[in-house]
Amino acid sequence: MTATTQTAQQPKDFGFDADALALKDVAEKFFQDNLPTQKLHALVAHDSNLEHGTASNWDTDLWQQIVDLGWLMVGVPERIGGMGMSAVTVATLVEQAGRAALPGPLVPTLNASYILHACGTDNADAALSLICEGKTFSYAACNQFGSWEHDASELVIEDDKLTGEVHFVQDAQKVDYFLVNAKLLNANRGGETTLVAVAANAEGLSIEPNAIIDLTRDQARLQFDQTPIDKEQIVSAPGKALKALHLATPALLVTISADMCGAAEWQLQTTAEYARTRKQFDRNLGFFQAVKHPLADFMVAIDLARSHLYNAACAIDHEPDTAEQFARMAKAAASDAASFGSAKSVQLHGGIGFTWECFVHIYLKRQLHSQTLFGDATYQRAKLAELILNQDGETA
Amino acid sequence: MSENAKRDTPEQQEFRSYCRDWLASNVPPPPNFKPLRNGAEVATQEHLAYYSAWQKSAYDAGLVGCDYPVEYGGGGRTRCQSVANQEMLRAKTPILPGAIGLGMAAPTIFFHGSEALKQRLLPKLLSGEEVWCQGFSEPGAGSDLASVQTFAERKEDNKWVINGHKVWTSTAQFATWMILLARTDKSDKYNGLTYFVVPIKSELGKSVTVRPLIKITGETGFNEELFDDLEIDDSYRLDDVGKGWQVAMTTLAHERGAGPLTTPMSGGQGLPEVRESKDASEPNAFPLLKLAQGCVRNGNPAIDDPVIRDKVMNMLIRQIGIKQHRRLRGVSGLADRERLALQDKLLGTEYLQDAAALALEIEGSAGTLSHFDTSAPDRGRWPLAYLSSFGGTIAAGTSEIQRNILGERVLGLDKSK
Numbered sequence: 001m002t003a004t005t006q007t008a009q010q011p012k013d014f015g016f017d018a019d020a021l022a023l024k025d026v027a028e029k030f031f032q033d034n035l036p037t038q039k040l041h042a043l044v045a046h047d048s049n050l051e052h053g054t055a056s057n058w059d060t061d062l063w064q065q066i067v068d069l070g071w072l073m074v075g076v077p078e079r080i081g082g083m084g085m086s087a088v089t090v091a092t093l094v095e096q097a098g099r100a101a102l103p104g105p106l107v108p109t110l111n112a113s114y115i116l117h118a119c120g121t122d123n124a125d126a127a128l129s130l131i132c133e134g135k136t137f138s139y140a141a142c143n144q145f146g147s148w149e150h151d152a153s154e155l156v157i158e159d160d161k162l163t164g165e166v167h168f169v170q171d172a173q174k175v176d177y178f179l180v181n182a183k184l185l186n187a188n189r190g191g192e193t194t195l196v197a198v199a200a201n202a203e204g205l206s207i208e209p210n211a212i213i214d215l216t217r218d219q220a221r222l223q224f225d226q227t228p229i230d231k232e233q234i235v236s237a238p239g240k241a242l243k244a245l246h247l248a249t250p251a252l253l254v255t256i257s258a259d260m261c262g263a264a265e266w267q268l269q270t271t272a273e274y275a276r277t278r279k280q281f282d283r284n285l286g287f288f289q290a291v292k293h294p295l296a297d298f299m300v301a302i303d304l305a306r307s308h309l310y311n312a313a314c315a316i317d318h319e320p321d322t323a324e325q326f327a328r329m330a331k332a333a334a335s336d337a338a339s340f341g342s343a344k345s346v347q348l349h350g351g352i353g354f355t356w357e358c359f360v361h362i363y364l365k366r367q368l369h370s371q372t373l374f375g376d377a378t379y380q381r382a383k384l385a386e387l388i389l390n391q392d393g394e395t396a
Numbered sequence: 397m398s399e400n401a402k403r404d405t406p407e408q409q410e411f412r413s414y415c416r417d418w419l420a421s422n423v424p425p426p427p428n429f430k431p432l433r434n435g436a437e438v439a440t441q442e443h444l445a446y447y448s449a450w451q452k453s454a455y456d457a458g459l460v461g462c463d464y465p466v467e468y469g470g471g472g473r474t475r476c477q478s479v480a481n482q483e484m485l486r487a488k489t490p491i492l493p494g495a496i497g498l499g500m501a502a503p504t505i506f507f508h509g510s511e512a513l514k515q516r517l518l519p520k521l522l523s524g525e526e527v528w529c530q531g532f533s534e535p536g537a538g539s540d541l542a543s544v545q546t547f548a549e550r551k552e553d554n555k556w557v558i559n560g561h562k563v564w565t566s567t568a569q570f571a572t573w574m575i576l577l578a579r580t581d582k583s584d585k586y587n588g589l590t591y592f593v594v595p596i597k598s599e600l601g602k603s604v605t606v607r608p609l610i611k612i613t614g615e616t617g618f619n620e621e622l623f624d625d626l627e628i629d630d631s632y633r634l635d636d637v638g639k640g641w642q643v644a645m646t647t648l649a650h651e652r653g654a655g656p657l658t659t660p661m662s663g664g665q666g667l668p669e670v671r672e673s674k675d676a677s678e679p680n681a682f683p684l685l686k687l688a689q690g691c692v693r694n695g696n697p698a699i700d701d702p703v704i705r706d707k708v709m710n711m712l713i714r715q716i717g718i719k720q721h722r723r724l725r726g727v728s729g730l731a732d733r734e735r736l737a738l739q740d741k742l743l744g745t746e747y748l749q750d751a752a753a754l755a756l757e758i759e760g761s762a763g764t765l766s767h768f769d770t771s772a773p774d775r776g777r778w779p780l781a782y783l784s785s786f787g788g789t790i791a792a793g794t795s796e797i798q799r800n801i802l803g804e805r806v807l808g809l810d811k812s813k
Binding site for chain 2: 012013014016020021024092268272275276283284286287288289291292293295296297299300303304305306307308310311326329332333378381382384385388389
């Protein structure tokens with residue numbers, strides 16, 4: 001990879017065109033109408049006993065509407081029947097979903113669509129066709145330590161059988177398929193990373209839910225015991241899985257960053273509304289600079305994160321060589337903004353912010369969960385440093 | 397630049413190629429001193445002579461003041477100043493010294509001055525023949541600008557008599573004129589202000605005293621001015637009596653680059669860390685990365701220290717974020733432009749301060765060395781940059797005021813006063 005100036009090949013407007021604007025407006029209105037915060041609270045916070053799990057915390061009728069709108073296939077190429085929209089367009093859609101804290105496997109399925117697209121095989125295209133039909137996917141790759149490194153998976157395929165455990169799988173109890181990262185063991189290709197599509201009801205697969213803090217998602221450990229794998233299920237080309245994952249990485253970081261930017265905007269607006277109306281010492285809270293200034297800082301952090309988000313998305317579309325670098329910046333910026341703003345959203349609500357009935361904890365928990373996905377801010381900065389310093393070594 | 401050129405009107409297109417031709421052979425050689433980064437830094441006669449000559453030459457060529465009407469000494473063009481600014485930046489010209497005049501006084505006079513004042517003042521302002529300074533802040537009126545106490549008392553024969561004390565004034569030692577915000581009614585804070593243009597050079601040693609203030613960097617450039625029964629004619633008033641606050645808002649909007657007129661700016665504008673140059677957008681040319689590779693900490697390159705590395709990456713992310721933030725500002729449909737524009741000053745100035753502080757941390761003991769010590773890393777730029785950075789976070793509305801503005805104008809929170 002060589003150092004490049006990012007504006008040289010990117011359109012100035014991030015490629016945000018009339019189609020993108022139209023989709024953004026539709027999505028904004030859709031979530032305002034169909035998932036107002038009151039409804040979200042009833043949906044995910046009806047039960048305060050965390051032991052009961054979060055798997056049923058979603059509205060399957062609302063989900064069907066989302067499927068019917070075609071939003072699972074916005075990033076799927078048109079030749080396979082998808083909408084083939086730009087990454088910037090997808091990012092602005094996900095931002096709106098994040099603002100509504102949508103429960104449902106939208107981001108996991110979009111992520112799978114990017115990985116499958118990067119695989120570029122007939123089997124991957126067949127899996128993309130399933131997405132176009134409304135089927136949902138989740139990418140399963142983490143080891144027990146929660147590593148998102150592409151070669152960290154401890155699953156193995158031996159004699160056409162998939163065996164082992166994979167951890168931190170998102171929305172595992174909601175999706176139809178898993179896009180599984182495993183090591184293919186055989187005489188010729190020992191331990192080579194391979195991607196396979198496995199149905200959620202496959203033989204030998206048990207889904208063991210985690211008890212999680214985030215009320216808007218579910219997460220599980222998958223246990224595979226001699227799950228049979230057909231050739232058709234192998235979606236990566238021989239020896240090319242890591243390359244495909246590397247290619248799709250910026251998109252995975254962009255979708256989660258978009259979700260966080262949207263959620264952060266909800267946190268900002270909700271807390272600002274409280275500061276405009278809640279009175280103490282005979283004044284609205286927002287009068288006090290100890291309240292006003294953190295909200296201003298949160299706003300600036302959100303807008304910086306959004307600037308990175310669109311730049312990274314635009315790089316995916318127009319300048320893939322720099323996309324990973326910019327996507328890591330976006331995830332770091334979004335994670336830091338979320339971390340700062342989540343804390344402020346609870347703190348500035350005071351006593352009511354500490355209660356289950358106040359809405360802010362739903363977003364706090366979603367953001368805490370999102371911060372960790374695909375690596376937190378510190379991890380992203382470490383990866384960014386590696387990218388830049390390696391680049392420097394090559395060009396010096 | 398090609399992106400800019402693509403959107404040109406025919407007039408802009410023709411003017412752009414004229415600018416390029418002219419700049420190809422008329423950019424002066426660099427000065428014998430360390431080049432300045434903005435007009436407010438002009439502190440010595442040597443600075444003034446070098447940069448005024450450049451302003452005069454660019455003005456004579458039509459690159460400065462091109463959008464002002466011909467009768468006020470301008471070029472009579474339409475939306476061409478931004479073209480000239482882009483081309484001057486591209487040609488890496490010296491800065492224009494008349495930051496107060498070109499950036500603040502000229503648009504204010506243009507929008508609020510009488511016909512006679514515009515004809516008298518604008519030509520010599522644009523050419524740089526007359527230097528301007530800004531008389532807004534006072535010892536008792538900093539962030540709370542509307543509390544200025546310098547008093548203009550109306551006399552008979554259309555005269556005003558001014559008494560008071562202005563401070564933190566760049567280029568007053570060279571200035572022929574001052575834009576002055578004065579109180580004309582003690583009973584009404586905002587509606588008791590009136591805006592004047594004041595000839596100060598001709599009154600020096602008489603009713604006007606200009607004294608240098610030394611900045612925390614040891615540099616001069618700042619001044620304070622005392623007015624002792626300075627008498628001026630009523631024709632030097634801008635707009636109506638009592639309208640001074642509104643007129644001052646025009647000045648401040650242009651200072652922030654948010655006014656209706658594009659003001660002339662050339663080459664050196666902005667600091668290298670945030671400037672949209674080719675170098676700055678290449679992460680591996682990021683100055684703090686280079687610094688951390690060159691400095692030693694615990695026997696190893698500082699960049700190998702994971703904490704330093706994390707901080708350097710964080711600063712790089714902020715720098716690129718600012719660049720993308722400005723890009724986002726131009727995309728309607730994606731951006732609330734006012735919300736983003738109001739963040740710009742805070743973002744830029746706090747970034748420079750934090751970046752300089754990090755540079756000092758990376759340098760360790762060597763960060764104690766000023767730019768006069770030949771062994772200082774990066775030619776000793778960072779201690780000075782850190783000290784200077786407080787000019788950015790304090791002047792033109794402190795960071796605290798910027799946060800008030802964001803909370804109040806964007807989030808609709810109650811005013812903190």
